[in-house]
């Protein structure tokens with residue numbers, strides 16, 4: 096039944112497309128409504144549109160560039176974007192999925208924040224996911240997401256998983272791209288805040304993370320006067336089990352570092368596989384204290400000309416853990432600093448002043464450092480770093496960590512402009528660096544053995560305004576796709592209608608294909624959260640489910656457990672059972688009925704309500720809301736979810752479906768009655 100219904104909808108869409116798009120040519124369609132013309136036949140059947148198009152162009156006073164930009168980003172009805180961008184939402188605690196080049200939002204994925212449309216954080220199953228991120232038993236309903244990392248195989252996005260870090264509380268989340276749901280949140284037991292994550296190793300064996308602001312490790316107290324002695328940094332490698340689709344904390348580990356504030360990271364690949372790189376700032380170890388007459392943190396942390404790139408041999412570090420040389424701190428494996436130094440796991444390379452991003456070239460040979468307060472990108476050679484390690488360091492920091500010689504590791508520096516932050520790469524040998532203070536994106540050529548005359552600034556284009564991260568399709572992988580670049584601009588200032596003092600960010604699409612100007616094609620205001628990093632993957636690499644698995648008659652998938660739900664039932668098997676004061680409901684939803692449609696309990700009863708959406712057709716999601724209990728579920732085709740609550744207030748509560756699922760959607764409702772206690 097439902098399957099036929101679905102086909103009827105598709106047929107209707109085809110007809111609409113036909114009438115709207117073909118005009119007179121619709122007469123050519125054979126009886127029966129099948130759409131036999133392909134897109135190019137349709138295009139030629141439309142004949143010469145120039146008169147109508149010219150009228151629009153002159154009426155709207157469009158320039159030739161405007162028209163080209165509109166055509167490049169226009170997505171004819173029913174066609175698919177070539178790419179999908181997975182973007183952080185900053186402190187909205189979510190992930191956005193945006194089409195490229197159309198720049199339309201297709202999904203939000205709730206991660207650290209309850210979200211009613213997806214029913215995330217309202218069912219028992221998804222509450223348990225959020226509870227994984229509780230802090231000292233306290234439930235936290237916001238999260239500051241920064242860096243999305245798509246899972247990789249051989250250094251290339253494989254479309255299976257996405258990870259995103261949470262800066263405020265040092266948390267990491269796993270999203271399964273089979274259903275675009277968050278499956279796991281883990282809390283780092285040693286870090287209070289973090290920033291240098293999520294970045295994956297080339298086969299997603301590990302997910303990188305590091306502290307941002309050093310603290311005594313493991314939630315200990317120590318006064319700031321003991322900063323140098325008691326405060327520490329920590330770089331972390333979360334072990335990912337791809338088969339299970341989960342992070343395994345017991346197999347993860349951290350490496351203790353001096354109390355330098357760590358910033359962004361990248362995992363080596365190709366030539367540098369097995370190594371990881373973290374920038375740092377505040378190697379001055381300033382602690383602020385303006386009220387006591389000390390320099391503020393931002394001044395104190397900007398005294399030295401150089402900070403340190405941390406060069407970490409994580410492959411060897413994993414062996415060191417396996418050899419039993421790690422300590423357990425709060426149940427987490429930690430390689431102490433002296434062990435890390437003795438085992439040759441950690442080296443420092445001086446890098447210019449308060450750097451932000453470190454980005455590895457697609458072949459893994461070079462580390463590109465962007466120093467916020469330095470107009471250059473600084474490029475280190477991995478081969479030279481290895482030679483410097485082999486030659487032995489002659490300098491050490493206050494903690495005995497070897498400092499490699501800057502000049503020995505340096506490949507080159509390129510002056511790009513003011514405020515370089517982040518770098519991405521394309522498929523033509525170019526790199527792109529965001530310039531925050533210049534509000535521009537610089538394109539430069541990558542040198543090396545293949546291109547000894549490389550390392551040149553090619554051009555700069557303005558973006559609006561204050562660009563943070565940039566994302567090129569596949570732009571941090573071993574095989575970038577190129578084609579498009581999205582500038583994630585922090586400010587939009589004057590570009591959009593007035594919406595009060597809180598303005599949207601501005602995501603701008605740039606065409607970086609050969610022979611194209613890099614001029615922004617379109618603006619996309621993002622009136623939610625503050626996207627930091629995003630990654631762009633080819634759409635055809637995503638193979639998501641349209642319904643949860645069904646096995647013969649068996650229905651009802653637990654999306655979090657990744658298996659059939661023990662309380663999933665088919666139509667006709669619904670039941671209401673009482674055991675003492677607990678009422679267990681095993682119900683179903685389908686077009687257009689909620690079963691049971693009447694439920695009466697006694698005041699004070701505990702209600703455990705399992706609901707299965709028994710439909711399997713695409714897009715037949717049903718919602719379930721029940722007033723007064725903070726319940727909003729989204730039951731996708733084939734899914735079972737549970738809510739547990741106490742019927743604490745006598746009265747009559749309608750419940751209903753929130754998705755306009757059928758002509759009789761509004762009738763898809765029932766009554767929940769709570770009889771007062773005598």
Ligand code: K7E
Nearest residue numbers: 241516563564627628
């Ligand atoms: Cu990657 Cu915003 Cu966390 Cu730069 S950060 S912008």
Ligand code: CUA
Nearest residue numbers: 752754756760
């Ligand atoms: Cu189901 Cu509306």
